[in-house]
Amino acid sequence: MQSDLSQPIQAMNVPVAQHQEVIDLRRRRRAGESLIHGFLFLSGVLSVFTTVGIVLVLLSQALAFFRRPEVSLFDFLTKTTWQPAIGEFGIFPLVNATLLTSFIAVIVALPLGLMIAIYLSEYASAPARRIIKPVLEMLAGVPTVVYGFFALTFVTAILRALLGSDRVEIFNVGSAGLVIGILILPLVASMSEDALHAVPGALREAAFGLGATRLETTLRIVLPAALSGISAAFIVAISRAVGETMIVAIAAGAGPRNFKSWADAVTGFKFLNPFTAAETMTGHMVRISGGDLSYDSIDYDSIFAIGLTLFVMTLALNIASRWAVRRFREEY
Amino acid sequence: MRDRVSQVPGYPDEKQFQGFIRRRRRRGAMWRTLFLIATSVGIVVLSALLLNILDDSFGYVAVKNEIEPAALLATYAPKRLPMERGGADYQILRELSRDVQVQILRDHLSQGLIRRLESEQPLDQRSQEELGDLIIERVVEPHFLASWSLFDSVFHRARIKAEVAEMDGASLRFYSWLNPKFVVSPQSSHPEFAGIRTAILGSLWVVAITILFSLPVGVAAAIYLEEYGQKGRLNDLIETNINNLAGVPSIIYGLLGLAIFVRALQPLTGGSLFGIGDATTNNGRTIISAGLTLGLLILPIIIINAREAIRAVPQGIRQASYGLGATRWQTVWHHVLPNAMPGILTGSILAISRAFGETAPLVVIGASAFIIRDPDGPFSKFTTMTIQIYQWTARPQAEFRHLAAAGIIVLLALLLGLNATAIWLRNRYQRSY
DSSP: OHHHHHHHHHHHHSOHHHHHHHOOOSOOOOHHHHHHHHHHHHHHHHHHHHHHHHHHHHHHHHHHHHHSTTOOHHHHHHOSOEEGGGTEEOSHHHHHHHHHHHHHHHHHHHHHHHHHHHIIIIISOHHHHHHHHHHHHHHTTSOHHHHHHHIIIIIHHHHHHHHOTTTSOSSOHHHHHHHHHHHHHHHHHHHHHHHHHTSOHHHHHHHHHTTOOHHHIIIIIIHHHTHHHHHHHHHHHHHHHHHOOHHHHHHTOSSOOOOSSHHHHHGGGGGGOTTSOOOOHHHHHHHHHHSOOOTTSHHHHHHHHHHHHHHHHHHHHHHHHHHHHHHTOOOO | OHHHHHTSTTSOOHHHHHHHHHHHHHHHHHHHHHHHHHHHHHHHHHHHHHHHHHHHHEEEEEEEESSOHHHHHHHHOTTSOOOSSHHHHHHHHHHSOHHHHHHHHHHHSOHHHHHHHHHHSOGGGSOHHHHHHHIIIIIIOEEEEEEOOHHHHHHOHHHHHHHHHHSTTEEEEEEESSSHHHHHSOOOSSTTTOOSHHHHHHHHHHHHHHHHHHHHHHHHHHHIIIIIOOSSHHHHHHHHHHHHHHTSOHHHHHHHHIIIIIIITHHHHSSGGGTOSOTTTTTSOSHHHHHHHHHHHHHHHHHHHHHHHHHTSOHHHHHHHHHTTOOHHHHIIIIIHHHHHHHHHHHHHHHHHHHHHOOHHHHHTTOOSOOOSOOOSTTSOOOOHHHHHHHHHHSSSHHHHHHHHHHHHHHHHHHHHHHHHHHHHHHHHOOOO
């Protein structure tokens, strides 16, 4: 026993100064850790550099485009023909085709997608939902070139068979728009379903308790509560439709639909005709850059000017989506 | 109760009340049917998409041979009885002895062509299979005169047979455009021999570069944002930025890649800085440019998914690690990352399958339309499966459309495999705390 007790006594006899040398509890500087910290930080800000890079590249090349003697910003915005061969650069035909395809897509996808979302979230049985939801998400991952193939070989053929091949051209805006609608359908349905599903069940039960039918509960209680998520889904879908490239490159046509003048465009609503070919902004960029593009040609500069226009449009939609989420958010 | 209320003037009586309820129920049932119809329409349309691809991948073709295999067999291997059906004759040509095969080639091909083939690889050293293919390609020379979809082949067989009977020297064969030969053959301008091999290798190379670049950088960025960055203006900026980048159309990334990787960094991405590459690849339109462009494209997706996975690691694990005196990096490396790995990998695989499916940015940075040689490094010219499908779809001849459909099946099979891996990973390693 005594020898056991002697141990701590001996330890206490150790000089205090010696202890301090052995155990230093202050934080040490580690060169490796700072290095790692630096790498992590750089990776984090790389995304900022990417954005800056995109904006700089688009702006500088677009500026080079507008500096050329044959181009003017005013004509770019107001002329109704895009014919690089004869030096006419009016963005309207390209923007018009983009808006037309997106509009057709949206008309198809938004109502249908929302109805599918409502069915899955409010009506379908749990097993049905468990099967359909992952299938939808998987379809959202199908490459767009596959949808392009579908547009050209199937939808166009059906349109031509139904409406007459003299009325519907082989390459037409309508088929491209319809298929973009099919492309964004899973996105709309899946995102809206998420939003509807997130609405607390107590709200539904309260409505049922007051004697509301399932439809009334859905339309008057659940839908308004999920408005924030649904509007975000809609805007993201529109943004996807505007930026969609391969479907229009394959199915919409390989040349801008030009108009002699604004009057010509409006006559008989020619600019809205879905059965003729028209090249969208994205389609034009793909076709022009498909060949070996020389860096000092006007075509090279022009795709950046179109790209800038597209970037501004989608950026505005993204910002609108963020705003909508905040504006319509309901907290429970 | 109701009796008393219903005596209030203007309040509906029992009969009207029942009418209201009936009407509301009817409206409910009507809309319910409408929602169901919408869902069915969606399912029908999306199945049409898949069926359409299958429809174009198989079907009858009208084949015309320059020299019939049966005639060859009669001359060179009279003992072997030719089969009745067209397809089997080809197989017999592949099974002949090598001496006979070489003899056939020497008898039917020009001296110049033989010399060229010998210089690639001496005929005597080639395998039976290779020689057989060579005979079919160069001597038999089948041409597809016409082709039909699966639907037509099944339901309009009589009409097709009548049509083919009128064609001179043509025979009808049921052909699967998706076949082993299609997967291993390089691109060709003859649809009879075109394959997707170069495109598959190109896709794999491009995506390999993409992964090497975007996975470490994306995970590092996620770690920085979740574990290191203090809440502040810089972090908010980075966060908004990443969300915005995820919504930028892919073709814009193509423009970025064209201006930065292809044009500005040409000596680097063209390989001339390292003394590799030749005149055709020094323009910077190479695999590495494509890989980096797609890397930037999927970076936001990887970051967003990795952040969620890291955030799901419970705080207690970090605190335990700090409590034992671990530094921040030790905590991240030994505890947070291993726990978050399944989630990070699942998200990354989905991002990678996005990279496999991208077409537009690759067209913009200048993927080559027609390559026969396999890519042999990051500085070679490239084509990918999606580019190949796009090129085939854009051609007017029906035969190339069938090739595109077969290519799509290969691509979708690959993506399905990736997705299945992601789901398996999620289920296998999912932990609950």
